[in-house]
Amino acid sequence: MKPMKPSARTSEYLAKGMIWAAAMSVMIVLVAIIVYILIKGLPVLNFSFLTQNPYNMGRSGGIASTIVGTLYITLVAILIAVPFGIGTAFYLAEYTRENIITRIIRFSAESLAGIPSIIYGLFGFIFFVIYLGMGWSILAGGLTLAFMVLPTIIRTSEEAIRAVPQIYREASYSLGATKWQTIIKTVFPSAIQGIVNGIILSVGRCIAETAAVIFTAGSVLSMPFSLFDSTRTMAVHFYILASEGVSMENAYGTAALLIILIFVVNVGVNLLVSRFINKNQKR
Amino acid sequence: MEENIKIEIKDFSFLYHKKQVIHNLNLKIHKNEITSFFGPANGGVTTLLRSLNRLFELNHDTHTKGDILIDGKSIFDPDSSVTELRRKVGMVFEIPAPLPISIFDNVAYGPRLKKKKSKSEINDVVEQALKQAALWDDVKDRLKAPAMSLSGGQQQRLCIARVLALQPEVIMLDRACSGLDPISTAKIEESLFQLKEEFTIVIAPHNVQQAIRISDRAAFMLMGHLIEAGTSDEVFGSPKDQRTNDYITGRFG
Numbered sequence: 001m002k003p004m005k006p007s008a009r010t011s012e013y014l015a016k017g018m019i020w021a022a023a024m025s026v027m028i029v030l031v032a033i034i035v036y037i038l039i040k041g042l043p044v045l046n047f048s049f050l051t052q053n054p055y056n057m058g059r060s061g062g063i064a065s066t067i068v069g070t071l072y073i074t075l076v077a078i079l080i081a082v083p084f085g086i087g088t089a090f091y092l093a094e095y096t097r098e099n100i101i102t103r104i105i106r107f108s109a110e111s112l113a114g115i116p117s118i119i120y121g122l123f124g125f126i127f128f129v130i131y132l133g134m135g136w137s138i139l140a141g142g143l144t145l146a147f148m149v150l151p152t153i154i155r156t157s158e159e160a161i162r163a164v165p166q167i168y169r170e171a172s173y174s175l176g177a178t179k180w181q182t183i184i185k186t187v188f189p190s191a192i193q194g195i196v197n198g199i200i201l202s203v204g205r206c207i208a209e210t211a212a213v214i215f216t217a218g219s220v221l222s223m224p225f226s227l228f229d230s231t232r233t234m235a236v237h238f239y240i241l242a243s244e245g246v247s248m249e250n251a252y253g254t255a256a257l258l259i260i261l262i263f264v265v266n267v268g269v270n271l272l273v274s275r276f277i278n279k280n281q282k283r
Numbered sequence: 284m285e286e287n288i289k290i291e292i293k294d295f296s297f298l299y300h301k302k303q304v305i306h307n308l309n310l311k312i313h314k315n316e317i318t319s320f321f322g323p324a325n326g327g328v329t330t331l332l333r334s335l336n337r338l339f340e341l342n343h344d345t346h347t348k349g350d351i352l353i354d355g356k357s358i359f360d361p362d363s364s365v366t367e368l369r370r371k372v373g374m375v376f377e378i379p380a381p382l383p384i385s386i387f388d389n390v391a392y393g394p395r396l397k398k399k400k401s402k403s404e405i406n407d408v409v410e411q412a413l414k415q416a417a418l419w420d421d422v423k424d425r426l427k428a429p430a431m432s433l434s435g436g437q438q439q440r441l442c443i444a445r446v447l448a449l450q451p452e453v454i455m456l457d458r459a460c461s462g463l464d465p466i467s468t469a470k471i472e473e474s475l476f477q478l479k480e481e482f483t484i485v486i487a488p489h490n491v492q493q494a495i496r497i498s499d500r501a502a503f504m505l506m507g508h509l510i511e512a513g514t515s516d517e518v519f520g521s522p523k524d525q526r527t528n529d530y531i532t533g534r535f536g
Contacts, residue, residue, distance in 0.1 A: 022499075097343060141338060170382040175336055175393040176370035186382055187394070 012057045034259060041256025044249050050257075054221050055266065058237060059247050063102030063254055066225040067136070069231030070261075072224060073217055074206040076264070077140025078150060081200060084146075085153030093161040094134075094183060113151035120148045131215055136230040141217030148212055149202035160194025161187060203269075204262050210235045234258050289314040289453065289483040291334065297330050297347035297507075304330050305508045307349065316499035317475060317484045321491060323536045326504040328487045329377075332455045335485065336372040337365050353453070370397075371444030375411035377458040379438035381445075385415045386422050389430045389441055393451070394447040408448050416444035417474050436467025443474065461489035472497050491531050495519050503527045 006014065088105065096102050124144030134140040150223030164187050172182040187194075210233075218230035219240060232240075234254050241251035290312035297305035305327040312318045320328040320387055333339040337358060351358050358368050370393065381389050390409040394400055400408075413419040418440040422433070430441055439459055446454055452496060453464075456475075460468040475497060488494040494501055497528060501519065502512035503526075511527045522528040532534050 149505040167376065167380045170338065170341065171376065171382055172392070173341060174336060174369055174376075175396065175445065176375045177392075177396050180368055181396055184395075190383055213523060252346055 009164045016212070017070060031038075034213075037183060037252060037255050038261060041252035044253030045256060047067055049250075053223055054237070054250075057246055058132065058250055058261070059242050063234065063237060063250070063257070066234045066237040066254070069217070069224050070207055070233040070235070072231065073141045073213065073233055074203060075137060076227070077206045078146035078203060080143060080146035081150050081153055081202060085150050085198075086157050088150075088154045089157030089161055090183065093158050094179075094187065101130035103113060109151040110240050112147070113155065116211075117148055117209055118211035118215075120144050121212035124146075133275060134281065135228065136218030136220070137228045138224055138231055139227040141213050141231070142227075143214045144212050145206045148209070149180050149205055152202050152205070153198045154204065157191070158199025159194045160191040160198070164196065166189040178222060192276070193273060196269060200266055200269050203265050205215075206234050207258065207262055207265075209233075210239045214239075226245055234261075287314045289353065290485075291352040291355075292331075292370055292533070293350045293352065295331075295334070295351060296347065296459050297327070297334060298338070298346040298348075299330070300344045301516075304507050306336075308509045310502060310509060312483060312485060312510055313500065314483050315345070315477050315479055315481075317486060317497050317500040318486050318500045318502065319365045319486045319490050319494045320502050320504055321494040322504040322510075322530065325506065326487040327507040328504055332374065332457050332485065332487060335455060336369045336374055338369070338374065341385070342471035351463045366396075366406055369447045371451055371454040372455060373449050373451040375439065375442045375446060375454070375456045375459045377461055379435055379442055379462070381430070381433070381438050381441050382429060386430050386433070386441060387425050390448045392445060408450075409444075412444040413475070415447050415478065417470060434467075436463045436470065439463060440471060440474070443471070447478075451482065453476065453485060456484070457524070458489040459486050460493065468493070491533075491536075493529075502532065505530075 029196050049062040050067065051064050054063055055061040055066045067085065088109075092102050092105060121144065121250050124140055124147070128134045128140035129136060168190060169182055172186040177185065213233050213236050217233065217236075219232040219236055220230040221232055222229075224231040235258060238251050238254040241247050241254065251255075288311045292310045292312070293307045294310055295305060296303060304325075308327075308331070318329060322328060323481060330339065334347065335358070335467075339345050341486065347359070353368075353371070356363065365417050371419075382392060384392075387409055390412050394405055394408050404452060412421065413422065418437060421437055422441075423429075443456075444452070460471055463471070472493070475486070477497075478484060478532075486497070488497070495515070498515045498519075500514050501511070503510045503518065503522075503524070505526060511524045517523075518527065520529060522531065529533075
């Protein structure tokens with residue numbers, strides 16, 4: 001007896017259906033999570049929740065200091081990671097041929113990308129907090145997160161740079177540009193979209209990180225004023241509120257704001273970039 | 284006639300990955316003429332053009348022997364500047380290669396690389412270059428539009444304008460019309476006839492017919508060897524070498 005074999009047409013429909021189902025279930029799960037958190041959290045969000053500092057361990061008051069702490073740490077991490085990340089990416093993509101050194105750099109970056117964030121936290125705690133004597137601080141937290149997102153930025157930037165058509169480089173050189181001029185005036189603007197995508201991804205990871213931050217920035221609830229103050233980020237706040245059963249309402253409020261913040265960063269940066277690109281490079 | 288020599292290629296050989304792609308080439312290229320290098324693929328023509336402005340240096344594992352002189356000076360002289368050479372010897376590629384910026388910025392790309400020029404100077408250079416390339420009337424109202432929005436023929440003329448804005452001495456076109464329709468090609472060829480009054484033009488035509496149409500002098504290259512060179516009448520009218528004759532009559536290629 002021959003095994004049943006569906007006709008080409010049936011298998012076509014089957015494949016289409018399965019792929020559609022996969023995409024739909026992912027979307028449903030995603031939307032469900034976001035909607036659930038927004039339903040639970042949005043009622044808590046109001047002006048005083050956003051502007052008041054938490055008190056009574058976060059049982060009452062708002063989350064103003066944690067918003068500031070989150071933005072502060074993320075800013076420090078991104079400001080440090082972006083120049084080094086993009087610099088490394090340009091070195092790998094434009095300044096060297098494949099050799100043992102580039103392989104070591106790429107292998108290191110890839111290994112770093114696979115390390116759990118709590119290991120970064122531990123390293124940051126031992127190195128920045130204790131050894132360099134920074135204490136629990138925004139600086140120590142920001143530096144740790146910078147290390148954590150560096151591989152992401154290097155990899156996405158390198159890919160974006162490599163995706164720039166070689167003919168652009170040749171055109172630029174043939175017009176008498178030096179290597180540096182070619183990179184600044186042609187390669188970088190062409191790669192910016194991909195590079196920015198990597199940065200947005202990193203911003204999201206910084207905002208959402210808990211483990212690495214608790215170890216390095218602490219969890220002080222007061223408003224931070226300098227780089228050397230300890231702080232508590234929104235994600236950490238949420239974690240403590242929820243895990244210690246302090247206040248589920250406020251935890252959901254914080255979570256909702258986290259989601260909104262990441263959404264705003266994503267959309268905002270993308271708008272900015274597409275505007276920049278529209279000006280010049282739209283095909 | 285000697286004073287009319289712009290480029291002198293002397294016993295020039297080119298190796299790529301240890302494979303020789305140009306063999307001991309000797310040729311003089313004359314000022315204010317269109318010289319075409321033609322022949323079947325892999326003949327070494329593109330490599331030769333990329334040697335004249337040292338663009339091959341972007342590739343690894345290349346090696347040259349012999350010399351190329353422009354106005355009697357070696358382009359490989361370690362004291363000479365390669366960026367200056369590339370401004371002097373402009374190149375138009377086979378695929379139209381406008382940069383993903385505006386029409387104006389494409390033409391201004393070269394002039395802006397060198398020292399500070401005022402806005403009005405740049406504007407003048409761009410306008411003149413676009414006029415010389417016969418593109419000004421097409422684009423004068425939308426200089427800020429992306430270069431990618433132009434048609435293929437316009438893009439290629441933009442690339443010519445971009446080279447002209449460098450105020451070069453030599454213009455090279457590497458099969459620049461191969462992807463264009465006959466009308467666009469005719470426009471570019473017409474421009475070339477006017478441009479040769481002022482410049483030295485070196486072209487890799489995309490077929491023999493174009494070589495016959497536009498060349499003052501022609502050089503037939505086959506597998507890295509220069510088979511025959513001379514005036515257009517000599518090469519196309521009464522080729523001395525059987526292989527040249529076979530190629531231009533379409534017996535192989």
